[in-house]
Structure formats: structure tokens, C-alpha cells
Amino acid sequence: MKRVGIIIAVIVLLLVGYLGYKQYQASKTTGTPNTISESAETVGNAVKGTIQDLLLAGKSVTCTVNDETAGGGTGIIFVSGKKMAGDFRTTVEGETTESHMITDGTYSYIWSSGQTEGVKIKVDEAKITPGASGQPGSNEAFDLKKETGLKCTPWAPDNGKFNPPTNIRFTDLSAMLKNIQQTTTTGKTTTPQGSPCDQITDAAAKAECVKALGQ
Numbered sequence: 001m002k003r004v005g006i007i008i009a010v011i012v013l014l015l016v017g018y019l020g021y022k023q024y025q026a027s028k029t030t031g032t033p034n035t036i037s038e039s040a041e042t043v044g045n046a047v048k049g050t051i052q053d054l055l056l057a058g059k060s061v062t063c064t065v066n067d068e069t070a071g072g073g074t075g076i077i078f079v080s081g082k083k084m085a086g087d088f089r090t091t092v093e094g095e096t097t098e099s100h101m102i103t104d105g106t107y108s109y110i111w112s113s114g115q116t117e118g119v120k121i122k123v124d125e126a127k128i129t130p131g132a133s134g135q136p137g138s139n140e141a142f143d144l145k146k147e148t149g150l151k152c153t154p155w156a157p158d159n160g161k162f163n164p165p166t167n168i169r170f171t172d173l174s175a176m177l178k179n180i181q182q183t184t185t186t187g188k189t190t191t192p193q194g195s196p197c198d199q200i201t202d203a204a205a206k207a208e209c210v211k212a213l214g215q
Contacts, residue, residue, distance in 0.1 A: 058082075063152040080157035081105075102164050109164040120170040 058081055065075040065088070073090035084103045089096060098113035103123065111118025164170065 060155050060157050061152045062155040063150045065150060078155060078158075078161050080155070080162075083162045085161040102162055104162045104164075107164075109168075109170055111165070111168050111170070116167070116169060118168045118170045119173045120164070121172070122174050
């Protein structure tokens with residue numbers, strides 16, 4: 001059960017982080033200087049920055065990610081415009097989790113190694129602010145807005161990297177994230193009819209989903 005909870009935390013934080021990036025991107029003034037855009041062009045150069053800034057740069061790069069802080073982890077990401085694919089390894093309370101994320105510009109898909117189920121979210125349907133009360137802390141997984149070590153090289157885009165695996169069943173959690181947004185805005189927990197947790201077939205994962213939503 002503890003391992004399932006860790007996986008749920010990883011999934012929620014990655015979704016919240018990416019959606020926070022989308023909201024930030026929408027409000028960002030055109031032409032604002034970006035340090036990562038220049039750093040990413042330097043082959044083999046290790047820099048400090050955020051994955052969010054890397055995405056905002058609009059480059060086609062592949063980067064290794066190394067978070068040396070407590071509870072951090074490692075990963076590799078492939079970026080091309082608004083698309084991203086990433087493989088991450090994080091350790092929380094002695095439990096190591098390998099999680100994967102693909103964003104194809106319309107949906108974000110997230111799943112963990114060894115699992116047959118994952119989640120997806122239509123990124124344009126939700127506006128989530130990271131760091132809101134009740135959301136996982138940044139030490140539980142990779143936070144796209146957290147400064148971390150990046151070592152990037154130019155990359156010739158391979159669109160196959162942005163295709164979700166066909167052997168994973170993805171549950172659409174758009175409704176759940178809308179509920180989180182509503183809770184963050186009003187301060188009151190609302191229970192949507194037909195909870196997205198009902199779509200999760202694994203009993204332990206479903207229980208953790210319900211707990212995370214406070215239902």
C-alpha cells in the first residue's frame with residue numbers, strides 16, 4: 001500500500017507541475033529573457049535551471065536531470081517545442097520508483113514501470129497552481145519548477161518518443177484536476193458525480209486516489 005501511495009504522489013506532482021508550467025506559459029510576456037534557452041545550446045554543458053524554463057525555450061534538446069537535494073532523483077528528458085518525454089527515477093522513504101511522462105501537446109500521459117495502468121490529462125482543460133494547500137511537496141518527485149542540474153545536448157526530434165505505450169491503460173483524470181482547481185479556489189472540497197477514481201481497477205490504487213481527493 002505504501003508503494004502505491006508513492007506512485008500516486010509521483011503521478012499527481014508531475015501533472016500539477018506540468019499544468020503549472022502551462023498556466024505560467026500562457027501569462028508569460030513575449031520576449032522575456034530565458035537563461036535556459038542559451039544554456040541548452042551548449043553541448044555537454046551542465047547548468048542549473050528548471051525543466052519548466054527548458055520547455056519555455058522551445059528548443060529540441062535531450063537533457064539528463066540530476067536533483068541532488070534530499071528526496072531528489074535523476075532522469076532524462078527529450079524536448080521538442082511543446083512536446084516532452086521523460087523517464088525519472090525517484091526514491092522516497094527507501095522506495096525507488098521509475099516513472100515516465102509523455103506530453104504530445106494535447107495530453108499528458110504518466111505511468112510507472114511494472115504497472116499496466118497510467119493516467120492522462122488533457123492539458124488545456126485544467127488550470128492548476130503548484131504549491132497549493134493539500135498538494136504533494138516538491139520532495140516527493142520531480143517538480144518542473146524546481147531548480148535542478150541539467151546537462152543538455154541538441155537533439156534531432158523523433159516523433160516516436162511522444163507516442164504513449166499501447167500496452168498501458170490510461171485513465172483520464174481531467175475531472176479530478178478540475179475538482180482540485182475548484183477546491184483550491186473556494187477552499188471547499190467538492191465531490192464530483194462519477195469520481196475518476198471509480199475508473200481505476202486496482203483496489204489499492206483506487207483507495208489511494210480517493211484518499212488523495214479527500215472523498
